[in-house]
Amino acid sequence: MADPKGFLNHGREVAKSRPVDVRLKDWNEVYVPGSLLPIISKQASRCMDCGIPFCHNGCPLGNLIPEWNDYAYREDWAAASERLHATNNFPEFTGRLCPAPCESACVLGINQPAVTIKNVEVSIIDKAWDSGDVDPQIPERLSGKTVAVIGSGPAGLAAAQQLTRAGHTVAVYERADRIGGLLRYGIPEFKMEKRHINRRIEQMRAEGTRFRTGIEIGRDLKATDLKKRYDAVVIAAGATTARDLPVPGRELKGIYQAMEYLPLANKVQEGDYVTAPITAEGKHVVVIGGGDTGADCVGTAHRQGAASVTQLEIMPRPGDERNAGQPWPTFPMLYKVTSAHEEGGERVYSVSTTHFEGDEDGNVQWLHLTEVEFIDGKLTPKPGTERKIPAQLVTLAMGFTGTDRDNGLVDQFGLELDERGNIARDADFQTNVPGVFVAGDAGRGQSLIVWAIAEGRSAARGTDRFLTGTSDLPAPIRPTDRALMV
Numbered sequence: 204m205a206d207p208k209g210f211l212n213h214g215r216e217v218a219k220s221r222p223v224d225v226r227l228k229d230w231n232e233v234y235v236p237g238s239l240l241p242i243i244s245k246q247a248s249r250c251m252d253c254g255i256p257f258c259h260n261g262c263p264l265g266n267l268i269p270e271w272n273d274y275a276y277r278e279d280w281a282a283a284s285e286r287l288h289a290t291n292n293f294p295e296f297t298g299r300l301c302p303a304p305c306e307s308a309c310v311l312g313i314n315q316p317a318v319t320i321k322n323v324e325v326s327i328i329d330k331a332w333d334s335g336d337v338d339p340q341i342p343e344r345l346s347g348k349t350v351a352v353i354g355s356g357p358a359g360l361a362a363a364q365q366l367t368r369a370g371h372t373v374a375v376y377e378r379a380d381r382i383g384g385l386l387r388y389g390i391p392e393f394k395m396e397k398r399h400i401n402r403r404i405e406q407m408r409a410e411g412t413r414f415r416t417g418i419e420i421g422r423d424l425k426a427t428d429l430k431k432r433y434d435a436v437v438i439a440a441g442a443t444t445a446r447d448l449p450v451p452g453r454e455l456k457g458i459y460q461a462m463e464y465l466p467l468a469n470k471v472q473e474g475d476y477v478t479a480p481i482t483a484e485g486k487h488v489v490v491i492g493g494g495d496t497g498a499d500c501v502g503t504a505h506r507q508g509a510a511s512v513t514q515l516e517i518m519p520r521p522g523d524e525r526n527a528g529q530p531w532p533t534f535p536m537l538y539k540v541t542s543a544h545e546e547g548g549e550r551v552y553s554v555s556t557t558h559f560e561g562d563e564d565g566n567v568q569w570l571h572l573t574e575v576e577f578i579d580g581k582l583t584p585k586p587g588t589e590r591k592i593p594a595q596l597v598t599l600a601m602g603f604t605g606t607d608r609d610n611g612l613v614d615q616f617g618l619e620l621d622e623r624g625n626i627a628r629d630a631d632f633q634t635n636v637p638g639v640f641v642a643g644d645a646g647r648g649q650s651l652i653v654w655a656i657a658e659g660r661s662a663a664r665g666t667d668r669f670l671t672g673t674s675d676l677p678a679p680i681r682p683t684d685r686a687l688m689v
Contacts, residue, residue, distance in 0.1 A: 206276060209248030215316035216242050223546050227505055230392040230472050232299075233542040243326040246319045247275035253310040257532045258320060260687065261308025263657040264290045264297075265679045268305060268320055275323050284331035287324065290679065292361045292656060293403060295332070296386060298325025299395045301653045302495075304686060308532035332402065339409035342370040348670040351376060351433040353420050353612070356384025357652050358643025359439030360407070361659025362666070365676055366437075367412045369667050375412060376429075378419035381473070384441060386652075388466035391499050393506070393542070397472070421611035430616070435638045435666050438626060439659060440612065442603040442644035448491065452559025457567040461496050461600040468503045483509035487593035489570050490514040491556060492600030495541070500598045502543030512548035513592060517575060517582060520552040533687050555584065560591065570594035606645040623648055628682050631665030632658075640666050646682065654686070 206212070219238040220226070226233050250272035258268045267286050274283035287294050298321055309317035331337050348371045352363045355377040367373045381387050383400045404414070420426055420440075430436055445460045447453070459481060467479040483504035490500045493516030504512045521538045529535040544550065553575055560569040574588035605624030606613065613626065619635045621627045625648050626634060626641045633640050642662035643655045657679045667674035 206248035207252075209245070209276070210251055210311050210315065210318075213245045213249055215249070215319060216246060217319055218322055220542060220545070226393065226542075227546060230506060232396055233393050239322055239326045240330070243319075243323055244276050244278055247272040247323050249311065249318045250276075251311055251318075255310075257308040257310055258305040258318075261532060261534070262305040263654050263680050263684065263686070264660075266290045266305065266324075271327060272318065272320075272323055275327055280327060280330045280334060281336050283327045284336050287327050287331075288337075290677070292364050292660070293357060294324050294328040295399045295403075296357060296395065297653050297656065298322075298328060299399070300386075300390060301651060304534045304651075304653070307534045308687070310532075313531050337406065339406050340368050341410050342368055344370055345372065346370040346671060348372070348435070349374075349433045350435045350437060350666060350670075351429055352437045352439060353429075354384055354439035354441055354643070354645070355379075355382040355414070356386060356439060356441055356643060356655060358441075358645075358655040358659040358662075359384065359437070360403070361656045362437045362439060362642050362663045363412050363659075364407055364410070365660055365663035366666060367407065367410050369663070369674070369676055371667070371670065373412050374415055374433075376415045376418050376420055376424075378417070378423075380417055382414050382416060385462075388469050389462060389496070389499075390469075391465065391503050392469060392472045393502055394499065397469075419610055421613075421615055426612050426615035430636075430639065435640065435670055437662055437666055438612070438616075438618075438634075438639065438641045438645050439643045439655075439662075440606055440645045442605050442625070442649050443607050444604045445599065446601040446604050448556060448599055448601065450556055450558050452561060452567070455559050455561040455567040456565050457595060458559065458597040459599070461490075461492070461500050461598050464598045465496075465499055465503060468507070479507070481596075483507040483512075483596050485510055486595035488512045488596045488598070489592065489594040490598050490600055492516070492602070493518070493550070493552070494600065494602065496602075497598075497600035498541040498543045500600055501548055502541075502546060504596070505543065505546045505548070509596075511593070513594075514548060514550045515554050515556065515572065516550070516552045517555050518552065520550075555582065557584075557589065559594070559597070567594055567597055570597060603644070603649045605648070630681060631668060632662035632682055633665055633669065638669060640669075651686075654680075 219235045271283040271286040303321040305320045306317040350373045352359045352375045363373045488504040488509045490497045525535045554572045555575045557571045569591045571591045574585040575582045619627045642658040661678040664676040664678040
């Protein structure tokens, strides 16, 4: 174990952020480069070597957290990287983007601040890359079987890497012009620089995975034709149908889905545009939706020079500490201040948009809202609380309702959907069509990156068994598993 008295001797320290006035001038990650290494060994020593490490249960990947905490404490970075990669294909993604349900389940967190598991994780993998400890794992022999993976987000990439390492010939199809899915175009550069994706793609190419960009299955290539070409197909196309806001004035110009707005800012960083076609510069911006995607819109608007930024959330403000209805080790709903919120703007809770108002040219200018409260279990407008706020750019970040049906992929394959509109699958992640599997949000619904990677790994095992009759690949979760919440 790590230092037996580590959690007694050391308090919790997290990564340092660059000053707001400095980081708003660029799109680099918000944290001070290298600030973790001087403190991370002490932070890893706070791991208690619990009799039952509930962090394993909090993480759907089953990450071996106490083991790599011990190695990080001893600064054996190569061993720590090996233990980290034993359960997680892309720890540099989760170490930056995951909300860390493992920390919510940390035993130390019962009566003290939890171990900084996420910071330890990202320190290990960044050190591994810098030290050259991340090598391609090329299969010793090929199976002769071929697999198509539809979608290159975390679920698709995890499935592809696992199946390639099992010896299958894998091609990943991505409808965008670059590999990465929402990691590439949905996550702003200031949360994760895209160089982290690029070097993983190069590792996967060296292992034998092939990538096909700019091809949308269902439109550019029929699903039935794809199935004829390959022995198996893994659908990891995500849940990209965005929830809309059908209120009067929705048709006004200047109102966009978050995933119409965010990718354009990322394309500027890729060099595709000098200025984003949709920009917040000089505008009063309203973000509808209080989750992580909404926060991404907030941070992006700040960097584009918005005149003001207001984030609206229909639910009440969460508490600062766990309440009795969300006991340890469940994942609590807490008031969260992201780096984007540190940079300014206003957050308004318990409000609902009633309608939009525009100018004579059809551009949105005002958002009308009302306060809401729970009455008999339903959110109900509070009389006399109606007001309007300036809104020249509005982004809708209210989540997603299911996988894309418009491109024909679901119907062309003849896939069955479950009651929530997700693609139905059996215990092996196989759909009703033999040889067609589904992983990630397309089958689970909108979820976290760590669940997407776990889904990809588990679907890879089901696919491998279908192709060969057996599999040594790990399956960390079942399709029916859900996060530990109440």
